[in-house]
Amino acid sequence: MDIRKELEKRILVIDGAMGTMIQRHKLQEADYRGERFKDWHCDVKGNNDLLSITQPQIITGIHKQYLDAGADIIETNTFSSTSIAQADYDMQSLAYELNVASAKCARAAIDEYKIQNPTNQDPKFVAGAIGPLNKTLSLSPDVNNPGYRAVTFDEVVTAYYEQIKGLVDGGVDVLLIETIFDTLNAKAAIFAIKKYFHEHPLNPSAAGGRTSSIAQSEVNEEQQNLRTDGAVQGQIPPLGGGGAELPIMISGTITDASGRTLSGQTLEAFYISVMHANPLSVGLNCALGAHEMRPHIEELSQIASCYVSAYPNAGLPNAMGEYDENPEDTGHYLEEWAKEGWVNIVGGCCGTTPDHIKHIADHVRKLQPRELPVVEQV
Numbered sequence: 001m002d003i004r005k006e007l008e009k010r011i012l013v014i015d016g017a018m019g020t021m022i023q024r025h026k027l028q029e030a031d032y033r034g035e036r037f038k039d040w041h042c043d044v045k046g047n048n049d050l051l052s053i054t055q056p057q058i059i060t061g062i063h064k065q066y067l068d069a070g071a072d073i074i075e076t077n078t079f080s081s082t083s084i085a086q087a088d089y090d091m092q093s094l095a096y097e098l099n100v101a102s103a104k105c106a107r108a109a110i111d112e113y114k115i116q117n118p119t120n121q122d123p124k125f126v127a128g129a130i131g132p133l134n135k136t137l138s139l140s141p142d143v144n145n146p147g148y149r150a151v152t153f154d155e156v157v158t159a160y161y162e163q164i165k166g167l168v169d170g171g172v173d174v175l176l177i178e179t180i181f182d183t184l185n186a187k188a189a190i191f192a193i194k195k196y197f198h199e200h201p202l203n204p205s206a207a208g209g210r211t212s213s214i215a216q217s218e219v220n221e222e223q224q225n226l227r228t229d230g231a232v233q234g235q236i237p238p239l240g241g242g243g244a245e246l247p248i249m250i251s252g253t254i255t256d257a258s259g260r261t262l263s264g265q266t267l268e269a270f271y272i273s274v275m276h277a278n279p280l281s282v283g284l285n286c287a288l289g290a291h292e293m294r295p296h297i298e299e300l301s302q303i304a305s306c307y308v309s310a311y312p313n314a315g316l317p318n319a320m321g322e323y324d325e326n327p328e329d330t331g332h333y334l335e336e337w338a339k340e341g342w343v344n345i346v347g348g349c350c351g352t353t354p355d356h357i358k359h360i361a362d363h364v365r366k367l368q369p370r371e372l373p374v375v376e377q378v
Contacts, residue, residue, distance in 0.1 A: 001123045003174060003247060003280065006072070007307055007344050011369045013361045014073040014127070014311055014347030015066035018059075020323075021353065022048050025058055040089075047089050049081045052102040059102065063109030069354035070361025071347065072124060074109065075176060076102040076167065079131035082159040084151060088134070095159070096166040103128060103170020127176040127249060128167030130160065130189050137184040138263040153188055160192035168196070168246065178251040179286045179349075181262035183273045186250065190277045197245035247280035249345075251309055253287045254296050267296055268303055275305070283309025285349045289316050289325060290333035301342035305375045310334070310343050314351030323351025331359030338367040 006012060025031075029045045030038070034054030037044060044050055052059050063074045081099050083092040106126040113124065135141075135151040142148045167175065175193055180186040252270050255262045261270055271282055282304050284296055290312040297310045312333075315325030334346045346364055348356045 001125075001173070003123075003125055006123060007280075007369060009369075011338055011343060011364045011367060012072040012125075012345045013070055013357060013364070014309070014345055015063070015071040015075055016311075016348035016352030016354065016357045017314075017350050018062060018075070018077055018079070019048055020351055021062045021065070022051065022058070027051075027055070027058075031055060042090055044089050044091070047080070047086075047091070049077055049079065049086075049098050049102065050089070050091070050094075052077050052098060052105050053094070056101065056105050056108075059105040060109045060112070063106050064112055065354040066357055067109060067113040067124060069358040070365075071357050072122065073127050073174070073345070073347070074106050074124070075127045075129040075178075076106050076170075076172060078102045078129045078163065078167065079179075080134070081166070082131075082133060082163050084156070084159045085131065085134050095162050099128070099163050099166025100170040103167055103172050107171050125173040126171065127174045128164070128170075128172035128246075130163060130167075130175060130177045132179050132181055132185055132253075133159070136182040136263070137188065138182045153184070156185060156188040157192045157195070160189045161196055164193055164196045165200075168200070172246065174247045174249055174280065176249040176251065178249075180250070180252040180270075181255060183252075183261065183263055183265055183270055186252075186274060190248070190250075190274065193245065193248060194277075202244040202246070248277055249281045249283075249309060250274050250277065250279045251281075251283045251285045251311070254284060254293070255287050257292075259296060267299055271300065271303055279306055281307035281309045281345055283311070283343075283345065285309075285311045286313060289313050290330055292316070294333070294337070297337055297342050298340070301340075301370060305373055307344035307372065308342060308370055309345035309347075310337065311345075311347035311349050311352075313349045314353075314356060317351070325351070327353070327355040327359040330356045331363040334360050335363035335367070338364045338369075341368070341370050344369045 032044045032050055059077050066074055078099050081095055083095045086092050086095055110124045137153060140146045140148045141150050177186050177189045252261055260266055284293055293312045301308050314323035314330060318324055337343045346360055
């Protein structure tokens with residue numbers, strides 16, 4: 001099962017919002033706690049990632065709904081499953097367990113789907129979701145002290161490394177660094193991935209197509225690129241012997257009409273900043289609806305040498321913070337992008353549901369994927 005072979009043949013569909021679907025269950029504090037955490041010393045309602053442990057049937061059920069709607073890639077419920085993000089609930093020690101549990105929920109959903117749909121031969125993939133953190137390396141949280149940082153690069157790498165270990169141990173097929181508003185945080189995640197697979201290279205024969213070889217030249221290039229303000233933030237030793245790693249998907253977030261990330265990069269600058277990771281795909285998600293994201297996806301499709309992904313919100317939020325875009329409208333927007341030859345992976349982010357994913361899948365199913373450009377060697 002090789003995701004690259006599938007991307008050569010067709011446009012793949014990634015799932016929609018996890019949080020939107022969790023909200024439909026109207027869970028209360030006791031539901032989040034479950035039996036295991038019934039006496040936890042602080043409130044945990046809102047810690048959606050915890051549900052992979054306390055209410056796994058809900059998370060597996062949501063994954064299953066997206067698979068039934070036509071999703072080829074489902075994301076693990078791990079957007080905040082790092083020790084840094086879980087500190088909000090004093091649950092730092094659960095980070096590894098959360099990632100393993102969430103990956104197993106996604107795998108269970110695929111197993112269930114295959115049993116119920118034995119004639120569907122299209123492979124399904126689990127993407128290990130790696131969120132942007134609630135702390136940023138490029139920006140100060142204190143307006144009176146612009147040089148202050150709430151976290152260090154090494155601390156972020158350590159947190160991501162633990163998350164990656166849990167996702168890999170749980171059985172994901174791809175690692176997805178998503179909703180990137182600070183490229184330096186993303187670089188820390190990339191560094192953690194490369195470091196993990198240097199220390200724990202996958203065996204291609206045992207990985208069942210989950211792997212991609214990492215050339216020595218790519219590692220050397222990474223050592224040159226993992227820099228900020230002229231200072232090397234970490235060194236990745238040569239892999240030697242050709243280690244193997246899971247494919248990496250990278251998805252940034254353009255935060256407003258300026259066409260820049262929150263940390264100030266243009267789309268092209270962001271792309272150049274992460275290409276040293278040799279990603280399977282680079283794309284955009286969140287913050288914008290499909291209408292607002294359109295020019296940025298067009299631009300990215302013209303500069304990216306890898307596959308392009310796009311999973312916008314269901315429009316922009318209304319005054320109540322809710323999303324009103326109809327599923328058929330989202331489907332039509334992404335169908336246009338596919339007809340233009342801009343995308344390889346499409347889906348939905350905030351506010352999207354299985355209905356949105358079904359319309360997207362129906363609209364792009366027979367359309368050809370974007371062809372990878374031929375990049376001249378210099």
